[in-house]
Amino acid sequence: MSASDVEHVREHVKVYLMVFAALAVLTVVTVALSYLELPTGTAITLALVVATVKASLVAAYFMHLVSEEKVIHWLLLLCAAFLVFLFALPLLTETGIGPLWPL
Secondary structure, three states: OOHHHHHHHHHHHHHHHHHHHHHHHHHHHHHHHHHOOOOHHHHHHHHHHHHHHHHHHHHHHHOOHHHOOHHHHHHHHHHHHHHHHHHHHHHHHHHOOOOOOOO
């Protein structure tokens, strides 16, 4: 193994340790938020924001999406948009917004 390979590995290990530290801090933030007396909607929103940031870190670094080509990013964005649409679909049918309400 050459010296440049060793430096390359050290650089990656440093990034992984920083991501691990960020995930640990965000886990502490999640637990701290659970002890606050927040309204239910606010607590759920904050928990989802923290969970989204943590999931993004895991996907970007541990699943190596940060170094993928642009087409993978577009496919991931398309999947996320489809997921949001599927989550919104029951709301659209329940509130009567849109053409899908019961007749």
